[in-house]
Amino acid sequence: MKTISKKALSTAVATVLMGVSALPVHSAAIQKVISASSEITNSAASSQQKIDKIAEQVQEKLMQFRAMEKETAGLDIYNGQIQKQINSQIEEMEQLNKDIDQVSVIERQITPLMLRMIDGLESFVALDVPFLPTERQERLTSLKTMMDKADIAVSEKFRRVMEAYQVEVDYGRSIEAYSGLLELDGQERDVDFLRIGRVALMYLSRDGSLIGRWDNEQKSFQALSPDYRMHITKGLRMAKKQLAPDLLTLPIPAPVLVSANTGL
Incomplete structure (x- = not known):
């Protein structure tokens, strides 16, 4: 069995003591590293939150x-x-x-x-x-x-x-009956007039004794035969809407044909 020298033993003890004395120093450094890493992580998380918020704002603005x-x-x-x-x-x-x-x-x-x-x-x-x-x-x-x-x-x-x-x-395109005064034989008489367009204007006295028509050539009323009394009475009733339209036999003057001189 070899005997350990006093010098070697002293060296070993010094080494162990040095290692033991160095342990607190390394522990503090590790703690600092851990704290720094935690701070970096928290800062990164906070930065990520800010980035996410900014991204949301950008998306909303977009x-x-x-x-x-x-x-x-x-x-x-x-x-x-x-x-x-x-x-x-x-x-x-x-x-x-x-x-x-x-x-x-x-x-x-x-x-x-x-x-x-x-x-x-x-x-x-x-x-x-x-x-x-x-x-x-x-x-x-x-x-x-x-x-x-x-x-x-x-x-x-x-x-x-x-x-x-x-x-x-x-x-010119209607039939009409109306009452008025007409001078006949120097005396004004109440008569009923029957107008058929512009082609005929006839009268019938209220007592039915006098009938006549307007003569546009002579510009005066001319007496008519009593044979027309019934037709004029019928025409008056038609004009007053008291009788349905029907054919009338009345003395209508023939139209006058006017020739135009064109100079041809």
Whole structure:
């Protein structure tokens, strides 16, 4: 058995003591490393949370941007359509302004025309079969009075003149019965008039004793044969809607043919 020298033993003991004395130093370093690693981990987790939050915000902003982009595209289309409508309205306004500028010219031209139309209507009534003389003359007088009034628009005056013409046109395609006074043999008599368009105007006295018709050539009423009494009475009842329409035998003057000289 070998004997350990005193020197070697002293060296071994010194080495063990040195190792034992170094243990606290390494433990503190390891603890520092662990603490630093924990701090790094916590910092990384906090950074990741911030990154996730920023990513969510970016995604939300991106969605808002896309929604605004889509809305902007819709507004561009809408604005384009509105602009077309505005352009159309501007064109209409320009046309209206032109029309307004011509109103005064039109008024100056249409007023003489209406006066000529009234004069022509008056001449026509004077030459026509003399039915409803009071009513037709009052209509003409009303038109003449209207033309002198400044508070009536030109359009309204023209409408009333055309309305009077339409009334006269309607007389030519209707049958009518009305009562009135007629001078017969120097005495005014109550009679019933029967008008058939403009081709016939006949009368029948209330007692049925007198009958006659208007003769447009002689411009006077001429007596008729009593044979027509029944037909005139029937015509009066038809005109009053008291009898269904039927054929009538009445003395209707033949139409007059007028030849025109064309110069050919």
